[in-house]
Amino acid sequence: MIACFDIGGSAIKAAAAHAHDDVRPLPKVPTPLSDFDAFAATIGELADQSGADRSQLIAISIAGVVDAETGRITCANIPCIDGRALAADLKEKLGRSVLIANDADCFALSEATVGAGVGHRIVFGVIIGTGVGGGLVINGNIHEGVGGFAGEWGHGPVSATSAGNPPASIPRFACGCGQIGCIDTVGAARGLERLHLHLHQAALSSTEIIEAWENGEATAARTIDCYVDIVSAPLAMTINIVGASIVPVGGGLANCIPLVELLDKAVRRRILYKTDRPLVVPAKLKVEPGLVGAGILGLTEIAK
CATH class of the missing domain: 3.30.420.40 (ATPase, nucleotide binding domain)
Incomplete structure (x- = not known):
């Protein structure tokens, strides 16, 4: 089981992903927009609430584009992370490995795995x-x-x-x-x-x-x-x-x-x-496809 997230400019949604078709959401919280330490702390607190082992990675779906070569994210609606090598910076703060993907990519992955694209x-x-x-x-x-x-x-x-x-x-x-x-x-x-x-x-x-x-x-x-x-x-x-x-x-x-x-x-x-x-x-997944996609992304990685 891993902690997964769907992060937008207004809210952070978190869940415990037990399987590709078993993603259990937690209450959402406001997204810290201007303070990266607060942003990272919120991710860490929600990961702990999910019950996921701290040795496991966390997976994030986000309303931004991540350059696979540099790891840097373009995310204008969350200023504190825009331009950061977000996965590396969160790993340094939280001591957890981090996977990050664009929210549309996570939507497509969820549909491909457990939705209309099966x-x-x-x-x-x-x-x-x-x-x-x-x-x-x-x-x-x-x-x-x-x-x-x-x-x-x-x-x-x-x-x-x-x-x-x-x-x-x-x-x-x-x-x-x-x-x-x-x-x-x-x-x-x-x-x-x-x-x-x-x-x-x-x-x-x-x-x-x-x-x-x-x-x-x-x-x-x-x-x-x-x-x-x-x-x-x-x-x-x-x-x-x-x-x-x-x-x-x-x-x-x-x-x-x-x-x-x-x-x-x-x-x-x-x-x-x-x-x-x-x-x-x-699309078949009408509820939290970003969270589901992030969960699938992380679970697939740890199964390798």
């Missing part, structure tokens, strides 16, 4: 929520790529400038990553809102747009038509490149099953491999 050799886990992201798992192992950015299909200047039927003109929106025209600017929840505002000059939340679409409202249907057209093309290209045979989707927008089904049909029309079987599917 039985598939190549699993591409997709997030469409606050942001657009993803993780790639090959033969049960996270593929991080150079700099830890493998699977990050949401960034890159590839967003369409014309979408929907009939075609509508779509501007190339500025992205927080510094580029123009990233899929994240349209495919994420705020992006869906941005798209609706552009098309109809009406400010609605993503949940309001989805609800209106499900109720048959025409302007929302037009927004969703354009949204699926824009998002499905780069997702299809990514699937062609990585060769995934299943694409579990998580994040807030993925809670709308009809939207995922529509995206799946559009993607399957655009990929080279033709199949009548659903490819882009709702």
Whole structure:
């Protein structure tokens, strides 16, 4: 049994991982943002509460990108760890070995191991929520790529400038990553809102747009038509490149099953491999996939 964590800018979630399908959460606590000593102490206290042996490693899923070569993390929403060689620094503070992976990678690993991707050799886990992201798992192992950015299909200047039927003109929106025209600017929840505002000059939340679409409202249907057209093309290209045979989707927008089904049909029309079987599917793990993925990551390491 090991201690595992899912760490975001607002909260640290911890659990005791007894097996891949037996991860027992502890109460979550606020994330110390500006004090690394407090951050490390909180991790240590929660690890002790889990009951895990201090000789065992701890595994962390985090909302940041870890460079596999340097071990340094990019994590702007937790300033006290941004730029640190976090695993090494935590090991020095806690006297425990530490494994760290991006939260989208842990999501993909959890789906590949105990979720929708069971039985598939190549699993591409997709997030469409606050942001657009993803993780790639090959033969049960996270593929991080150079700099830890493998699977990050949401960034890159590839967003369409014309979408929907009939075609509508779509501007190339500025992205927080510094580029123009990233899929994240349209495919994420705020992006869906941005798209609706552009098309109809009406400010609605993503949940309001989805609800209106499900109720048959025409302007929302037009927004969703354009949204699926824009998002499905780069997702299809990514699937062609990585060769995934299943694409579990998580994040807030993925809670709308009809939207995922529509995206799946559009993607399957655009990929080279033709199949009548659903490819882009709702994630099976609805509760704490990051924690589950971190637990699987750590348990797999100690079993080697």
